[in-house]
Amino acid sequence: MFWTYFFILIAVFVLATFYGRSRSLQVVNGQLSALHSRPGYHGGFLAIVTVVPALIALIVWVIVAPNIMNNIVSSQSADFMSGLSKPAVEAFLRDARALAFGGIVGFVDAGKEHAAEIYKSLNTTSNILMGVIMALLVAGGFFYGVRTIQPQMRARHFVERSVMALLILCSAVAIFTTIGIVLSLIFESLRFFQQVPILDFVFGTHWSPQSAFIGAGAEATGTNSEVFGAIPLLVGTMLITFIAILVAAPVGLLSAIYLSDYAAQPVRAVAKPMLEILAGIPTVVYGFFAALAVAPFIRGWGESFGLTVSSESALAAGVVMGIMIIPFVSSLSDDVINAVPQSLRDGSAGLGATKSETIRRVVLPAALPGIVSALILAISRAIGETMIVVMAAGLAANMTINPLEAVTTVTVQIVTLLVGDQEFDSAKTLAAFALGLLLFCITLALNVFALRVVKKYREQYD
Amino acid sequence: MEMTAGNVQQADLNGALPVTEDGVPIKMRANQVTVHYGEKQALFGVDLNVRKSNVTALIGPSGCGKSTFLRCLNRMNDTIDICRVGGEIVLDNEDIYDPKIDVVELRARVGMVFQKPNPFPKSIFENVAYGPRIHGLAQSKSDLEEIVATSLQKAGLFEEVKDRLDEPGTGLSGGQQQRLCIARAIAVSPEVILMDEPCSALDPIATAKVEELIDELRENYTIVIVTHSMQQAARVSQRTAFFHLGYLVEEGKTNDIFTNPKDQRTQDYITGRFG
Incomplete structure (x- = not known):
């Protein structure tokens, strides 16, 4: 469903670009010099205000919806899942999802079928809800945009700033990835340094981690x-x-x-x-x-x-x-x-x-x-x-x-x-x-x- | 004044130099010089005498071959792969295109100052000391310091920079940089100094200083200068050569060229009808 919505949004984007362009010409009766920004910028403006809010909503939905569904399903089939360990709960939900949306199912029982039904209905509701929300956002953005297109409207500034926001977003991805990697290195290392003193690690001259465990077999619990x-x-x-x-x-x-x-x-x-x-x-x-x-x-x-x-x-x-x-x-x-x-x-x-x-x-x-x-x-x-x-x-x-x-x-x-x-x-x-x-x-x-x-x-x- | 190595050599050879009809020794003589860049011919049979202790100005519209000719005089054109030079250029009775001639030595005798100031990214001292160092002109550190100081003095820059010789040469103003480049050229005691539009990147005040300097240098050096400015040619030179479309149209006393040119093209150029 995500991809359907996504491609619809792209189509809307293209259409809005063309409409914004012709709309801007229309408001000045074809007199280009009366426009503050060239028609192309008006097209871009209309496309952005129409599509971007819906796109953000779509992305949030894709990230959040599965969790919400899992929570609802868990609470509604609590009587089937009582006493299950955490991995078993995950396996239960995984099988239920596979039953509902297709996939490889471990084994089927009444509880999973019940959960799968809930998944199916939830999914339908969620898709319809999302479609409605996006339609509202698109429509709202579109009408706001069309009304805002005026000869003196500074569409160029808006589009330039949007482009800058996109560039910032992309560089932020690179920067935050780096920070994330460094942080994960640091936190995992800190766990290591709880077991092995940092000075032993940095200044030690003997490296043989294969013999790190004191004792043998199941008794090997300590760390050398x-x-x-x-x-x-x-x-x-x-x-x-x-x-x-x-x-x-x-x-x-x-x-x-x-x-x-x-x-x-x-x-x-x-x-x-x-x-x-x-x-x-x-x-x-x-x-x-x-x-x-x-x-x-x-x-x-x-x-x-x-x-x-x-x-x-x-x-x-x-x-x-x-x-x-x-x-x-x-x-x-x-x-x-x-x-x-x-x-x-x-x-x-x-x-x-x-x-x-x-x-x-x-x-x-x-x-x-x-x-x-x-x-x-x-x-x-x-x-x-x-x-x-x-x-x-x-x-x-x-x-x-x-x-x-x-x-x-x-x-x-x-x-x-x-x-x-x-x-x-x-x-x-x-x-x-x-x-x-x-x-x-x-x-x-x-x-x-x-x-x-x-x-x-x-x-x-x- | 102390005689530098270059001056002594020059003095020894004086007797052997050919002279012009009015008795001035000829320092460099170009005989039927042609230059090709690949298929394109840039110079056509140029004959020119460069008189000793004179400033010879080369003028002409863009692309007329004046810079090309200048670069032939110390074989800077050698660095361009597709460039071929024909004819004969004689410095003190030696053909500089003779295979026996060492280009490195030639360029030490015929120095060059470029259009855009191009100081090395080194200190002011190191810029001037560069030439003496590579040619081993200084026996000791104090020798070197003296050469640097003398060269800077001759270039009229010493007073301005004497307290900051170890600062980068690139930090000077454009006019100072160009005088630094002239000092750098003087430091190897050349006999001839070639200048390729040395003032085109400078403001009028810096230009005036460099022109004044050129006039002073004439006493000890033979100077050939390419310039786009006819006023400059008139101010600094004794002889002027007018180039057009790769031909040397006319050469003579600067005064004569500007007041009484023999050729119609020269007349048209100096009166501003083209170029």
Whole structure:
């Protein structure tokens, strides 16, 4: 029923647009110059006042109606539902709804049939009621709008403000989603920190959540807070990120310089999209590339020097991750280097500077803020990257800075904590939220830090 | 006054320079210069003598090739891929398009000031020190400081900025920025300074200051200036060349060009009938 109403409203919107337009011309007898706003704005005005109140009512109805119906049904079939547990009540209502509106029913009994009848009649009532309310709102809005259309009416201002409201609404969705995610991270983490002291988590050096439970079987109730030390994970994350940046920063930056200042136009036209394709390769592909090609190669290479190399090593994961983030560095840096005005390059060349001197001393300093933010974006990507490290870096929480050993990262541990059948309120599962929060704090701090650095050292060219 | 490295070199070569019929040494000589941008020909066989210690103004309507010609004189056109230059341009008896010539060295000898002030996003000091640094002109920090101070003085900017040399050059006013760019060009002790409409982005007061400066610089440097303003050409230059549709129509004493032009097109242009 929602969609029927919705499409009716859209049709009304279109019709109202046309009617408003012709109505506005009608009130001035076709004399355009007598109108404050052009006819199109009057059309928009009429459409908005006609449709938007009804649309809001419709959305509220869709959200609220099922709850109200559930409550009414529950109270009217209370004698069938007495003594049922909460999940059983939900199952009862679900089956009743399925009986009423079609769907898969668990099993049928008299109580559910009774409830289904109530659902059916309620639903009919609600649909009719909603139809009436919407018709009233549409009609009211329409007549108000038609009466308001006058030569001096400021329809343009109204429409412009409505557009702004729509834009604000959309950005609010993005902002509130972010806030919601952060809040849920914080609250779940707080539950975790009730079981494991925050200091043990942030500064602990032992990570082994599989042995979190004290006792065995059904007696395993206590939580051993000693095994939730996040430091090994952080060290692993940092090590791999560091290796990745060591690969991506020089390769990305230098290729950006080549592309922007040295490459001929045809080369650039081919090479830049090619580089950007790297960003389009799914990370899981990089992952098995790392695990199946790079890691064995590094192990073989290391053993030929007599080094002990684990078959899942930080080096393999880091190098492949570095390759993955090259396009972030190169593409963004290329853009900012290109944005440095040609006049600065000319000025430098006019003083007898060579191309490389110009780039080193004029172009790069001017492009520095953009380059730093490209690097920061790449680092954030590397820190949050999961698939490559799951496959290539291993699961062992070794605290080491030897790139030839297996390490694990924050993201990998979040995956292993949440994959499979888990109790949601155990310390083990909640630890994932705490790790997520930690990761979020680190990338946030990194961003703030980078912004400050950029502000301090930027050379502003306009 | 202390002799800078550039001046000494200039003095040594003086004897060898060819002279014009009225006895002025010729610093740069263009011989049948043509320029193509891809298929389109922008300059047709330009012959021009640039006289030493003179200001030569290049005038003409938009698109006449005067800026193109100017950019040939220190090979700035090299940075444009599709640009081809033909003919011969001689600086002190050397063909600057000879493969043996080092463009970097050439541009140190033939400096350039651009239409829009383009100070680097660095401090005032670093802007001026840029050229001396890349060419290794200063032995020590005090040498460098002296070069910077002298250059700023010559550009008439020193008094205005001496207390804030470490502030960004981009924070100066438009006229100050342009004088900073001139100081920056002077700092590498060029022999010739090319100016591409140096005042077109400036207000009248800043323009007057820069024009005054150009006149002072004439003593030590050979200057070629492209300008849209005929009044400016008349005020600052000794020689004027009129370009039209890629041809050099007429060249002569500024006074003669403006009072007694030989060519009808020049006459029409300076009296405002076109352009």
